[in-house]
Amino acid sequence: MLTPVIENICRAEGTRVLAGLIRRFGDFDLAEDALQDAFAKAIEVWPAQGLPAAPAAWLTTVAQRRALDLMRRRRAGPHYTDEPPDVAAQESDDEGHAAEISGIEDDRLRLLFTCCHPAIAQAAQMALALRTLCGLSTREIARAFLEPESTTAQRLVRVKKKILEARIPYEVPSGESLPERLQAVLGVVYLVFNEGYAGTDAPGLVRPDLCTEAIRLARLLVELMPQESEALGLLALMLLHDARRATRVGDDGAIMPLEEQDRTRWNREEIAEGLELLDSALALRRRGPYQLQAAIAALHARASRAEDTDWKQIAALYGGLLREQPGAVVELNAAVALAMAEGAERGLEWMARLGGREELSGYYLLPAARADLLRRLGRLAEARDAYRAALALVRNPAERGYLDRRLAECGG
Amino acid sequence: MQYMILIYGDEKNFAQMASSPEAQKQMYAAFTKYTKDMRDAGIMRAGSELKPTSTATTVRVKNGKTVTTDGPFAETKEQLGGYYIIDVPNLDEAVKWAARCPAAQGGSIEVRPVGVMPATV
Numbered sequence: 289m290l291t292p293v294i295e296n297i298c299r300a301e302g303t304r305v306l307a308g309l310i311r312r313f314g315d316f317d318l319a320e321d322a323l324q325d326a327f328a329k330a331i332e333v334w335p336a337q338g339l340p341a342a343p344a345a346w347l348t349t350v351a352q353r354r355a356l357d358l359m360r361r362r363r364a365g366p367h368y369t370d371e372p373p374d375v376a377a378q379e380s381d382d383e384g385h386a387a388e389i390s391g392i393e394d395d396r397l398r399l400l401f402t403c404c405h406p407a408i409a410q411a412a413q414m415a416l417a418l419r420t421l422c423g424l425s426t427r428e429i430a431r432a433f434l435e436p437e438s439t440t441a442q443r444l445v446r447v448k449k450k451i452l453e454a455r456i457p458y459e460v461p462s463g464e465s466l467p468e469r470l471q472a473v474l475g476v477v478y479l480v481f482n483e484g485y486a487g488t489d490a491p492g493l494v495r496p497d498l499c500t501e502a503i504r505l506a507r508l509l510v511e512l513m514p515q516e517s518e519a520l521g522l523l524a525l526m527l528l529h530d531a532r533r534a535t536r537v538g539d540d541g542a543i544m545p546l547e548e549q550d551r552t553r554w555n556r557e558e559i560a561e562g563l564e565l566l567d568s569a570l571a572l573r574r575r576g577p578y579q580l581q582a583a584i585a586a587l588h589a590r591a592s593r594a595e596d597t598d599w600k601q602i603a604a605l606y607g608g609l610l611r612e613q614p615g616a617v618v619e620l621n622a623a624v625a626l627a628m629a630e631g632a633e634r635g636l637e638w639m640a641r642l643g644g645r646e647e648l649s650g651y652y653l654l655p656a657a658r659a660d661l662l663r664r665l666g667r668l669a670e671a672r673d674a675y676r677a678a679l680a681l682v683r684n685p686a687e688r689g690y691l692d693r694r695l696a697e698c699g700g
Numbered sequence: 701m702q703y704m705i706l707i708y709g710d711e712k713n714f715a716q717m718a719s720s721p722e723a724q725k726q727m728y729a730a731f732t733k734y735t736k737d738m739r740d741a742g743i744m745r746a747g748s749e750l751k752p753t754s755t756a757t758t759v760r761v762k763n764g765k766t767v768t769t770d771g772p773f774a775e776t777k778e779q780l781g782g783y784y785i786i787d788v789p790n791l792d793e794a795v796k797w798a799a800r801c802p803a804a805q806g807g808s809i810e811v812r813p814v815g816v817m818p819a820t821v
Contacts, residue, residue: 407791454813455701457790465792 294334298327301344302423307395308348310402311458313355316420316448322355323347396421397512398458400505404473405456412447413476414483415440421508422501432498433483470513474522474578477505481526485533499530510565520569521579527562528585531555542689545660547594559589580609599629616647624657632661652681656691663698672700702745702787702814703794708778709807711752730802738786738797747784778808785814 302323309319326347340346403417411433418424418432430440450456461469484498506523513519535549566582584605591597606622620642627635639658648654659674675695682688717723731749738744753772760767772779781803788794791811798809 405791407795454811455790457792461792 291331291335293339294331297339297343298330298347299423301347302327303396303399303421305344305347305351306420307399309351309355310420311395311398312352313359314458315452316416318355318358319351320420321358322351325354326351394460394512396508397460400473400509400512401460401469402451402456402458404469404476405451406469406472407454407456408447408450410476410479412443414480415443416447417476417505418480418498418501419444422504424501470516470518473509474518477502477509478522478526478578480505481529485529499526499533502526503530515572517569517572517574518576518578520565520572521576521582524562524565524569525578525582525585527558527565528582528589531558531562531589537686538689540689540693541686542693543686545690546588551592551594554589562586562589575608575612577609577613580605580612584609597628599625603629616642616645617651617653619645620648620651620654620657624661627661632664635661636665650681652678652687655681659691659694663694668698671698675700701789702785703791704812704814705747705784705786705794705798705801706780706810706812707782707784707801707803707807708776708810709781709803710777711779711781713806714752714781727802734800734802735784737800738784743786743788743797745785745787747782749782750780752781753779781807 305326306319306323309322310316313319313322329350330343330347334340399420400417403420404413408416415429415433418429419426424432426441426444427437429444430437433440460466480498481502484500484502503523503526506519506526509516509519510523531554532546532549534555535551535553536544538544562582563586566579566586569579569582584602587598587602587605603622603625606618606625610618610622620639623635623638623642626638627633636658639654639661642648642654655674655677659671659678662668662671662674672695675691675698679688679691679695682691717727735744735747738747756770756772758769758771758773760769784801786794786797788797791813794811798804798811801809803809
């Protein structure tokens with residue numbers, strides 16, 4: 289059967305074709321509907337006629353015809369826009385799809401910036417990017433975010449309507465607003481990754497792999513904006529984290545701390561690629577928080593044993609990160625690095641100062657980090673109290689598993 | 701594409717300003733310049749300050765009878781104090797103009813696309 293082959297082609301080419309259709313018709317729903325119909329047509333026609341030489345061009349042509357058709361039908365009913373789409377003008381270059389294809393790279397970039405537009409709520413930004421750029425179905429997105437399918441569906445309907453009716457531009461922002469908007473895009477991609485990375489609370493549930501999807505989005509961004517050092521830095525960071533994924537949770541389902549992970553099981557390919565990307569990013573000589581975090585992850589990845597970790601340099605990099613991205617959570621990580629580099633007491637002093645920070649109230653990692661340092665120092669009674677304080681703040685079973693084990697080790 | 705720029709702010713601050721002619725003068729100068737910039741850019745279609753919500757009357761028709769109540773539609777922390785209607789190509793442009801509004805500092809500006817009546821009506 290040809291169907292799986294055709295489905296693969298549709299998946300591979302879908303994003304490009306969809307991005308072009310959205311630019312041309314300015315309507316996400318129309319573009320998606322037309323593309324779905326083109327896929328159906330491909331499954332019907334290709335087995336008999338053979339695969340076209342340029343499947344993307346074929347799909348574009350068929351989907352465009354379909355979109356024009358759908359538009360004509362909609363025009364029969366009342367329409368509420370002040371400027372009806374100029375169907376005649378669009379039809380006149382219906383055959384110009386070859387030229388269309390050459391502009392496709394930019395279209396995918398436009399799509400990414402539009403999905404991550406600051407006028408769109410964050411949850412909707414992620415859902416829309418996963419839908420249009422990663423080709424996930426509504427059901428898959430709902431599963432990934434552990435929400436009812438109807439919630440996701442509604443979110444997507446609302447956001448597409450807003451893009452259309454508030455006329456959120458379909459373009460890569462220019463000049464002054466580009467750096468800020470690029471930060472927003474990177475932020476959304478990283479959020480998708482973290483959603484997957486932290487999503488250990490749903491064992492057994494079939495979750496589409498958000499880490500893989502985030503890496504896919506970052507790859508697209510790097511491919512389209514190869515000179516953006518922070519895009520390279522983000523992709524490097526995610527690959528270096530993803531490389532450790534298989535070892536993050538032990539056989540008992542509890543979180544496995546970095547120092548106890550089986551480093552031989554880290555994904556060497558991802559590490560090699562991450563390190564290479566980080567080098568290319570640093571060569572551009574425009575530092576940023578993602579590159580700094582990737583550099584920290586790289587130092588962990590380079591240490592073949594936990595005791596070989598260059599904590600002095602990691603502490604220095606956290607210092608740099610704090611200057612770029614001040615915040616209590618970064619400070620907590622910096623305190624841990626300082627403890628590893630210069631002794632647990634130094635880390636505990638810093639954490640004591642962090643105790644009063646509002647951003648960290650209710651944040652289980654503060655007492656958990658304190659507990660680990662107290663345990664190292666052999667101050668077991670204090671360590672037990674701190675582990676219990678952390679346990680009171682966390683529900684995730686994998687994280688609880690780790691804290692329970694440590695508490696037992698401390699005689700609690 | 702037309703957008704309405706709705707200017708929200710705390711009326712109390714506004715009322716207090718009345719006791720300081722200097723602050724009031726500065727604010728009106730800022731709005732005069734903002735309005736002139738919009739006119740010069742050729743995007744302004746309408747706009748005005750609104751009298752305070754204490755002057756508002758809310759009207760509803762129930763069973764064919766007009767019912768009026770004193771005050772605004774809803775009591776809120778920030779009140780609608782003025783509006784502009786501008787004509788710009790897209791939301792990014794509208795947001796840029798909204799951010800330049802003198803009341804954006806300390807208040808909130810809502811940007812809403814203006815709908816168009818169906819041609820058949």
